[in-house]
Amino acid sequence: MSVTAPLGFRAAGIAAGIKAGGARDLALIVNDGPCRAAAGVFTVNRVKAAPVLWSQQVLSGGRVHAVVLNSGGANACTGPLGFQDTHATAEKVAQALDDSAGEVAVCSTGLIGERLPMDPLLAGVDLAVSQLARDGGLAAADAIRTTDTVSKISFRRGEGGYMVGGMAKGAGMLAPGLATMLSVITTDADLPAELLDEVLRRVTRVTFDRLDADGCMSTNDTVLLLASGASGTVPDLAEFEQVLLAVCADLVRQLLLDAEGASKAIAVEVVGAASEDDAVTVGRSVARSNLLKCAIHGEDPNWGRVLSAVGTTDAAFEPERLNVAINGIWICRGGAVGDDRSKVDLTPRDVTITVDLSAGPHTATIHTTDLTAAYVHENSAYSS
Amino acid sequence: MSVTAPLGFRAAGIAAGIKAGGARDLALIVNDGPCRAAAGVFTVNRVKAAPVLWSQQVLSGGRVHAVVLNSGGANACTGPLGFQDTHATAEKVAQALDDSAGEVAVCSTGLIGERLPMDPLLAGVDLAVSQLARDGGLAAADAIRTTDTVSKISFRRGEGGYMVGGMAKGAGMLAPGLATMLSVITTDADLPAELLDEVLRRVTRVTFDRLDADGCMSTNDTVLLLASGASGTVPDLAEFEQVLLAVCADLVRQLLLDAEGASKAIAVEVVGAASEDDAVTVGRSVARSNLLKCAIHGEDPNWGRVLSAVGTTDAAFEPERLNVAINGIWICRGGAVGDDRSKVDLTPRDVTITVDLSAGPHTATIHTTDLTAAYVHENSAYSS
Structure with missing residues (x-):
């Protein structure tokens, strides 16, 4: 189903x-x-990357007829010639669809710093056009994988009968300012570009933007939202936002579970913050502590590494009022030893680290993974 | 030799x-x-940590009679009782020396969140006092090791016959805002506290502060500089600064080479920056990229990961004017592919990554290590 779950879309x-x-x-x-x-x-x-520069121009018009995505090369740091390659890809799709390249978005993923092999790519566009189908969503989700071990797809039905469907890829280089390398979400609801933009920004801010697997921000991250209007339904905007949120949260969960080399899915839940920004800042700092991520990998509830990460931020808090729970056990209270650490069960894959700043009513959750020898191995050998 | 290389110091x-x-x-x-x-x-x-809060008070007076340091426990996140433990340790040393605790600095290193075993520690102070000796510097340097595989010591002679000696420890949690957990540097030069403070800040800013092994900042980092004046030499301040710089740089080099699990010593050298702050910001961002650190571990000259780390900063640069060399080969020129990457020899332990921002005359070098399965192993198993 994926991106072809809503009416009005074909994929290959x-x-x-x-x-x-x-x-x-x-x-x-x-x-x-x-x-x-x-x-x-x-x-x-x-x-x-060149496709990001190109697609930003396309999206500024608020209209997209087609999206072409390739794995096997990011077309990043490839200079003016790389940009020409992206342009040529969009033109090729436009020709095949008898339309203008100005409504063709392009996404690429793979190694940085290498030109794409344009002859097979352009020939591939013809093949893809010939295979466009209403049930092509799964094949499309499969084609954008790099080190992803599985395809990531999701869909939900909204009130009044419209659909939202999506696909995503991204097993490494997941970091804020978009946590996935590529995601395309479609809907057959009838909404104008301005409202799509508004809702997409609100939703990605609390989903894709709060996934931080390794603190490394990609050159290619892109999330696109396309509306065909084919269902004829004009949804209530708040209700649509909830459906889109469910699809994005589901995709983020799949990205997290498939992050390179990870053995744990860690939710860093910050509560008691003076502002949402403070909560996000603290959550990111904890989620980026290599020492803590190693400890969780070793199933060691090392709350001292949580506090030392909190202490590097400028969030509002007093050290002696910090509380930390790991999987529900408050092992740090008032900045010092709390409940018995032997009560913490770190054997499940899902780990929740709760940081209470005791400074206000705001909260945020950042999702990350543990740091493992498998991550090191995968990212040492990636290009060889 | 270490801290007892200069006249006027005894150690145990x-x-x-x-x-x-x-x-x-x-x-x-x-x-x-x-x-x-x-x-x-x-x-x-x-x-x-409690010893940091205590020693900051001591140092505000500009005088130190003794420094007592323990490994085996950081006395961090231990609350008011932990502070009392630090106070009691300083008092014990003061009694043994027939002096006031107000001139006794305390340093601790080890696990966070556990109280120190005070009975053996206080008995140990008596034993240490009884063993104080002019040749005790090596034993002192050995006693502050945690996961350090070797002691770190250094000394240099200055013009006019004074000495500067030092010891350091810190194999993990090396990060800016001090990169070592603990270091004590001594001199028999005759300089007042205000000048020592001024010179120490200038020197640590370009040595300890530019070592960033894993991006994790400790709760206990301390560098102390003690002057006995026993040589009778009042050094030229600029010359003294150079001698102190040499000792600190030597200690930093030893810390880097002994960083937990590292197989490479990486210098991220930023040139062409619009300001020194920009150069440091870019250097830190590159030095903290887990993906890049994995690539260097795998001896893969993955300059795309360098550029993607540069791109996350707010430093002045244009993406199409960035150049990157790895071990002297300019494999990225003008933000795109440069010289043949197969010419890069990454087999030596020392790796230099040069980032040219093409935006000005300023430079800075940040030192880091690669990310290895051994690092993950050591930090997964540390507390168990």
């Missing part, structure tokens, strides 16, 4: 020969309308 | 029984004068 996922080994590596999603309203959020990394 | 390092296993775990350094001028810099972590 094919092997163009960009990746060695013959796996699928090119996805195409086409919005057959009647509407083409779209919104996008992109990496805030100042070193942006 | 003994096994008090704080650590299980009978290894040395208590060090004492006494300044016999004629001067007692001293300066200190401390962790900027807002969660500070």
Whole structure:
């Protein structure tokens, strides 16, 4: 189902020969309308890949007819020639659809710093167009995988009968300012681009932006939201936001569980913060502590490493009023030893670290993973 | 030699029984004068261990008679009772020396969140006092080790015959806002506390503060500088600064080479920056990229991961003017592919990553290590 769960969308996922080994590596999603309203959020990394620079221009118009995505190469740090490659890819899709390239978004993922093999890629576009189908969503989700071990898809039905569907990829380089490398979400609800943009920003801020697997921000992160209007339903905006939130949260959960080399899914839940910004800042700092992530991997409830990460932030708190629970046991109270640490059960895959700043009513949760030898191995050997 | 290389200092390092296993775990350094001028810099972590809070008070007076240091426990996050333990330790040393506790600095290192075993520790102070000796510097350096595999010591002679000597420990949790957990540096030069403070801050800013092994900032980091004046030499301040710089740089190099689980010593050298702050910011961001650190471990010259780390900063640069060299080969030029990456030799232990921001004349170098399965192992198993 994935991106083709809503009416008005066709998709394909094919092997163009960009990746060695013959796996699928090119996805195409086409919005057959009647509407083409779209919104996008992109990496805030100042070193942006060519497809990000291109797609930001496309999305500024608020309309997307098609999205073409490739794995097997990020087309990042490839200079003006890399940008020409992205442009040529969009033109090729536009020609095949008899439309303008100005409504064709492009996404790429894979190694940075290498040009894409344009001959097989452009030939692949023709193949993908020929295979566009209403049931092509799964193949498209498969084609954007890199080190992802599984495809990530989700869909939900909204009130009045419209659908929201989505796919995502991203097993490494998950970090704030977008935590996934690529995600495309579709809906057959009828909403204008301005409202899509508004809702997408609110939803990604509390979903994709709060996943931080390894603190490394990608050059290619992109989340696109496309609306066909094919259901004829004009949803209540608040209700639509909840449905979109459910789809994004589901995709984030799948990304977290498939993060490179991870053996634990850690939720860093900050409560008692003076502001939501403080809660996010503290959550990120804890989620980025390599020492803590190693401790959780070793099933050691090392709350001292939590406090030392909290202490590096400028959030409002008093050290002697900090409380920390791991999996529900308050092992640190008032900045010092609390309940018996032997009561903490760290054997489950899911780990919740609760940090109480005792400074106000605000909360936020950041999702991360443990740090493992498998992560080191995967990221030492990636390009070789 | 170490801290007893300069005249006027005695030291001891003994096994008090704080650590299980009978290894040395208590060090004492006494300044016999004629001067007692001293300066200190401390962790900027807002969660500070009890000995840091105590020693900051002591150093505010500009005089230190003795420093007592223990391994086997950090006395951090131990509440008011932990502070009382630090106070009691200082009092015990003061009694043995027939002096006031107000000139006794205390340092602790080890696990966070556990009270120190005070009975063996206080008995150990008596033993240490009885063993104070002019050749006790090596034993003291040995006694402050935790996961350090070797003692770190250094000394240099200055013009006019004065000496500067030092010891340090710190194999993990090396991060800015002091990169070592503990270091004591001594000199028999004759300098007042205000000048020691001024010089120490300038020197630590470009040495200890630019070592960032794992991005984790300790609750206990302390660097103390003690002057006995016993050589009778009043050094030229600029010359003294160079000697102190040499000792601190040597200690930092030893810390880097002994960082937990590291197989590479990485210098991230930022050039062409619009300001020194920009250079430091970019250097830290690159030095903290887990993905890059894994790549270097795998001897993969993955310059894309360098650029993506640079791109997360707010330093002045244009993406299309960034250049990156690894071990002297400019594999990224103008933000895109440069020289042949196969020319990069990553087999040596020392790796230099040069980032040219093309934005100005300023430079800075941050030192870090690679990320290895051994680091994960050591920090997963530390407390068990």
